Amino acid sequence: xxxxxxxxxxxxxxxxxxxxxxxxxxxxxxxxxxxxxxxxxxxxxxxxxxxxxxxxxxxxxxxxxxxxxxxxxxxxxxxxxxxxxxxxxxxxxxxxxxxxxxxxxxxxxxxxxxxxxxxxxxxxxxxxxxxxxxxxxxxxxxxxxxxxxxxxxxxxxxxxxxxxxxxxxxxxxxxxxxxxxxxxxxxxxxxxxxxxxxxxxxxxxxxxxxxxxxxxxxxxxxxxxxxxxxxxxxxxxxxxxxxxxxxxxxxxxxxxxxx
Amino acid sequence: xxxxxxxxxxxxxxxxxxxxxxxxxxxxxxxxxxxxxxxxxxxxxxxxxxxxxxxxxxxxxxxxxxxxxxxxxxxxxxxxxxxxxxxxxxxxxxxxxxxxxxxxxxxxxxxxxxxxxxxxxxxxxxxxxxxxxxxxxxxxxxxxxxxxxxxxxxxxxxxxxxxxxxxxxxxxxxxxxxxxxxxxxxxxxxxxxxxxxxxxxxxxxxxxxxxxxxxxxxxxxxxxxxxxxxxxxxxxxxxxxxxxxxxxxxxxxxxxxxxxxxxxxxxxxxxxxxxxxxxxxxxxxxxxxxxxxxxxxxxxxxxxxxxxxxxxxxxxxxxxxxxxxxxxxxxxxxxxxxxxxxxxxxxxxxxxxxxxxxxxxxxxxxxxxxxxxxxxxxxxxxxxxxxxxxxxxxxxxxxxxxxxxxxxxxxxxxxxxxxxxxxxxxxxxxxxxxxxxxxxxxxxxxxxxxxxxxxxxxxxxxxxxxxxxxxxxxxxxxxxxxxxxxxxxxxxxxxxxxxxxxxxxxxxxxxxxxxxxxxxxxxxxxxxxxxxxxxxxxxxxxxxxxxxxxxxxxxxxxxxxxxxxxxxxxxxxxxxxxxxxxxxxxxxxxxxxxxxxxxxxxxxxxxxxxxxxxxxxxxxxxxxxxxxxxxxxxxxxxxxxxxxxxxxxxxxxxxxxxxxxxxxxxxxxxxxxxxxxxxxxxxxxxxxx
Numbered sequence: 001x002x003x004x005x006x007x008x009x010x011x012x013x014x015x016x017x018x019x020x021x022x023x024x025x026x027x028x029x030x031x032x033x034x035x036x037x038x039x040x041x042x043x044x045x046x047x048x049x050x051x052x053x054x055x056x057x058x059x060x061x062x063x064x065x066x067x068x069x070x071x072x073x074x075x076x077x078x079x080x081x082x083x084x085x086x087x088x089x090x091x092x093x094x095x096x097x098x099x100x101x102x103x104x105x106x107x108x109x110x111x112x113x114x115x116x117x118x119x120x121x122x123x124x125x126x127x128x129x130x131x132x133x134x135x136x137x138x139x140x141x142x143x144x145x146x147x148x149x150x151x152x153x154x155x156x157x158x159x160x161x162x163x164x165x166x167x168x169x170x171x172x173x174x175x176x177x178x179x180x181x182x183x184x185x186x187x188x189x190x191x192x193x194x195x196x197x198x199x200x201x202x203x204x205x206x207x208x209x210x211x212x213x214x215x216x217x218x219x220x221x222x223x224x225x226x227x228x229x230x231x232x233x234x235x236x237x238x239x240x241x242x243x244x245x246x247x248x249x250x251x252x253x254x255x256x257x258x259x
Numbered sequence: 260x261x262x263x264x265x266x267x268x269x270x271x272x273x274x275x276x277x278x279x280x281x282x283x284x285x286x287x288x289x290x291x292x293x294x295x296x297x298x299x300x301x302x303x304x305x306x307x308x309x310x311x312x313x314x315x316x317x318x319x320x321x322x323x324x325x326x327x328x329x330x331x332x333x334x335x336x337x338x339x340x341x342x343x344x345x346x347x348x349x350x351x352x353x354x355x356x357x358x359x360x361x362x363x364x365x366x367x368x369x370x371x372x373x374x375x376x377x378x379x380x381x382x383x384x385x386x387x388x389x390x391x392x393x394x395x396x397x398x399x400x401x402x403x404x405x406x407x408x409x410x411x412x413x414x415x416x417x418x419x420x421x422x423x424x425x426x427x428x429x430x431x432x433x434x435x436x437x438x439x440x441x442x443x444x445x446x447x448x449x450x451x452x453x454x455x456x457x458x459x460x461x462x463x464x465x466x467x468x469x470x471x472x473x474x475x476x477x478x479x480x481x482x483x484x485x486x487x488x489x490x491x492x493x494x495x496x497x498x499x500x501x502x503x504x505x506x507x508x509x510x511x512x513x514x515x516x517x518x519x520x521x522x523x524x525x526x527x528x529x530x531x532x533x534x535x536x537x538x539x540x541x542x543x544x545x546x547x548x549x550x551x552x553x554x555x556x557x558x559x560x561x562x563x564x565x566x567x568x569x570x571x572x573x574x575x576x577x578x579x580x581x582x583x584x585x586x587x588x589x590x591x592x593x594x595x596x597x598x599x600x601x602x603x604x605x606x607x608x609x610x611x612x613x614x615x616x617x618x619x620x621x622x623x624x625x626x627x628x629x630x631x632x633x634x635x636x637x638x639x640x641x642x643x644x645x646x647x648x649x650x651x652x653x654x655x656x657x658x659x660x661x662x663x664x665x666x667x668x669x670x671x672x673x674x675x676x677x678x679x680x681x682x683x684x685x686x687x688x689x690x691x692x693x694x695x696x697x698x699x700x701x702x703x704x705x706x707x708x709x710x711x712x713x714x715x716x717x718x719x720x721x722x723x724x725x726x727x728x729x730x731x732x733x734x735x736x737x738x739x740x741x742x743x744x745x746x747x748x749x750x751x752x753x754x755x756x757x758x759x760x761x762x763x764x765x766x767x768x769x770x771x772x773x774x775x776x777x778x779x780x781x782x783x784x785x786x787x788x789x790x791x792x793x794x795x796x797x798x799x800x801x802x803x804x805x806x807x808x809x810x811x812x813x814x815x816x817x818x819x820x821x822x823x824x825x826x827x828x829x830x831x832x833x834x835x836x837x838x839x840x841x842x843x844x845x846x847x848x849x850x851x852x853x854x855x856x857x858x859x860x861x862x863x864x865x866x867x868x869x870x871x872x873x874x875x876x877x878x879x880x881x882x883x884x885x886x887x888x889x890x891x892x893x894x895x896x897x898x899x900x901x902x903x904x905x906x907x908x909x910x911x912x913x914x915x916x917x918x919x920x921x922x923x924x925x926x927x928x929x930x931x932x933x934x935x936x937x938x939x940x941x942x943x944x945x946x947x948x
Contacts, residue, residue: 013492015490015492015493017490017513018486018487018490018492018513019513020473020474020483020509020510020512020513021509021512022351022352022474022479022483022509022827022828022829023352023827023829023841023844024349024350024351024352024355024829026352026843026844027352027355027356027829027840027841027843027844028336028338028355030356030840030843031335031336031355031356031358031359031840032336034302034304035843037359037839037840037842037843037913038842038843039912039913040852041842041843041845041913042845042847042850042851042852043852044847047843048843049843053844055846055848057892057893059892060892061860061861061862061892062507062519062860062861062862062892062893062894062895062896063517063518063519063568063569063895063896065507065517065519065860065891065892065893066507066512066517067507067511067512067893068512069509069512088292104296105292105293105296106289106292107292108292128298128300128301129301129302131302132362132363132364132839132911133362133364134362134741135359135362135363135839136302137305137333137362137741138333138334138335138358138359138361138362139302139304139305139335140304140330140335140336141304141305141306141307141309141330141335143304144304145301145302145303145304146296146301147296147298147301149296150296186336189338189339189348190338190339190349190350190355191349192339192349192350192351192479192480192483192484192487193349193473193483193484193486193487193490193513194349194484194487194492195487195492197492210493211492211493214492214493216493217493233492233493
């Protein structure tokens with residue numbers, strides 16, 4: 001299956017050798033996207049974490065153990081498995097730089113898309129968004145608050161793209177050729193080690209263009225052919241191997257080597 | 260003409276087809292789906308102009324230089340300030356959610372006085388301030404009767420507090436434990452003076468002994484930026500980072516090497532490394548080099564292996580790396596930012612002296628005392644620790660009549676927390692200046708709400724770890740606080756005036772402006788997100804051999820294992836419980852429901868006879884906590900690791916009652932040779948329940 005291609009391809013390159021797992025990206029994501037805090041955030045079947053930092057382990061015993069942290073936004077796949085399964089076209093991959101959209105008012109909450117996504121990047125609102133009294137005054141103007149019963153996910157802070165385009169228009173620039181850094185999702189903006197690079201992968205003037213082609217760059221579960229727009233970089237071979245459970249043998253269904 | 264079957268079917272089919280072609284049904288379905296999500300209880304977004312204002316966000320211990328984004332004047336997010344060299348656009352996970360903390364359910368909304376056990380009554384500021392003056396008046400002029408504990412390491416508020424106490428005839432100004440306190444004492448033991456600094460940015464080999472410099476130690480964001488600058492994505496690294504400590508923590512996760520040293524063997528590791536460096540030819544011109552050499556001769560590779568459970572090859576490898584580096588730097592610290600002795604600091608910092616790295620680019624520096632805004636204020640290097648003070652209160656040696664608690668939570672965040680909280684009961688009048696209803700405020704007789712960082716003037720002088728004198732200042736982002744609060748320093752200055760003491764200022768804003776002027780800085784430029792920097796000094800430090808000779812090796816009970824408390828900045832600090840926006844970052848291997856996890860490696864679990872998921876009890880001389888076992892290979896031998904900062908008994912529904920307070924089982928002992936209180940080498944026994 002051929003991936004949908006557009007002139008602009010917004011993508012991320014995440015350097016796993018620089019991610020300390022501090023969690024600033026997750027918090028910035030919660031703030032930007034108006035995700036209400038949950039009283040029991042340890043119930044990971046209920047939390048909404050559009051950006052989720054996973055912990056990877058080389059599975060060696062102490063003192064040879066190593067860990068790495070892997071921030072996982074939505075991969076904005078070139079061939080998104082979530083899009084064709086949606087019965088109400090509430091999600092689409094379109095010309096907004098290949099960002100897979102999620103249209104909350106159209107979503108009927110059937111969760112087919114969640115079942116289809118191999119990256120577990122989609123979340124279902126099991127509860128209404130309840131903010132502690134007064135905290136609704138800190139809602140970001142960028143993302144509407146979703147009610148119970150709809151699926152939501154990372155959209156590369158799409159409102160920021162629209163605002164960057166508006167700004168370019170106002171300043172007489174070309175909204176279809178934004179400068180590197182003119183549009184930046186919240187997670188990439190706050191990351192204190194700059195582990196998350198963001199830009200148009202097709203634009204040679206954007207640094208991600210080269211970074212995505214680096215010798216240590218890879219994508220998660222590449223064998224599935226979903227062509228994610230999120231790339232990872234690590235010099236550590238064991239980290240790269242964890243990017244695909246089948247990489248060890250090249251065969252789907254092979255014994256799981258890593259978790 | 261009758262309607263036959265065929266005609267009926269045609270009409271029905273035509274009707275169905277016709278319905279499908281009209282937009283009515285689809286439009287209605289679309290509308291229904293929109294209406295059914297458009298409930299009144301779904302919060303609406305705020306409208307207005309979006310701006311970004313500079314602020315000093317002192318929610319984290321170092322303080323982040325941020326830009327607070329506002330919509331229609333209401334803060335909603337914080338990002339790093341790209342123009343500020345301490346931030347360079349980065350922001351820590353706590354300060355990222357700073358706007359939400361303005362409306363934390365735990366926020367103290369008005370002054371309150373205690374009217375019964377656990378019962379408070381909201382009062383007016385006039386009454387609260389009058390009560391403060393009334394209680395302090397009879398204690399004026401009696402040394403030791405008025406005491407103050409500050410949890411703010413960097414603010415000029417400490418000058419006001421200590422000068423006020425001095426003016427009222429008391430020397431009872433104390434600080435909460437932290438690296439700054441221990442390290443400053445350590446520098447004295449090495450014949451120097453001042454606060455040590457570490458030029459991480461200029462180093463090409465950073466060996467962090469204990470210091471969790473990329474997550475919870477020192478100026479975290481500046482450290483992370485320095486680290487990141489040496490690791491261009493897709494390019495070659497220009498510096499090596501090595502972490503030696505009990506836990507494969509966030510810092511260690513990105514380091515080139517993690518050396519798994521149990522918390523009881525940190526000094527042994529440093530001195531064994533010194534031994535091997537000397538064996539490889541390292542020589543120092545320090546006067547006590549001979550004594551030092553003789554001292555470290557005891558710390559042989561065999562002794563290292565016995566103390567750490569590691570192979571001595573680790574040392575050889577480190578020596579080779581250090582010798583090959585142009586600007587090696589040893590960053591000394593406790594793995595959870597407190598509780599190590601001054602001698603632990605000296606053991607690690609002496610490596611910088613041995614390698615000739617003091618005062619060099621990419622080395623260790625010394626920061627002299629900064630000019631004060633209030634001349635009668637106590638010097639930072641003469642600070643006294645709150646733990647020893649409350650221990651004296653517990654035994655009746657100290658009998659203060661009033662205790663002022665500024666931005667500190669001693670009832671929760673001192674070792675042997677339960678005893679500390681009990682000791683506070685011996686003090687007749689306790690005032691908590693706090694933004695949030697923390698465990699200490701819950702014990703206070705008077706709670707005076709302090710503003711959130713976006714609502715106040717504040718400053719930060721030499722946050723611990725900076726390599727050169729550094730000063731940041733900030734002013735309010737919002738025009739009006741969301742709670743009925745007053746700046747604690749303004750309240751203290753007004754109270755002092757009523758007690759007949761003039762400190763020369765009426766407001767904290769004036770004090771900060773005077774501080775900026777004393778340094779030769781410009782307050783307006785600082786409040787606009789700027790920074791003031793001075794020059795660091797070198798200083799002829801000794802190797803601290805005399806002090807190290809008094810160190811007694813930690814003896815561990817055969818049945819006990821070392822306890823490694825773990826700090827993660829995202830989960831809060833000694834004075835801040837996990838913020839609501841950060842809760843999602845908690846892992847389900849750290850806390851599930853109300854159960855905290857204790858982490859240990861497979862070999863330790865086997866030795867203790869416990870397995871993944873088991874409920875266990877951790878017992879120390881000062882108390883016990885319950886936790887569930889998580890087997891993780893990222894923990895050193897014979898060590899158990901538990902997160903600090905949980906087990907809150909106050910705060911809000913997001914944190915109250917979750918997990919256990921590890922401070923309760925940290926056991927304090929006296930450090931041989933210095934008399935300082937230490938608790939980094941606490942041990943516990945682990946038993947299944």
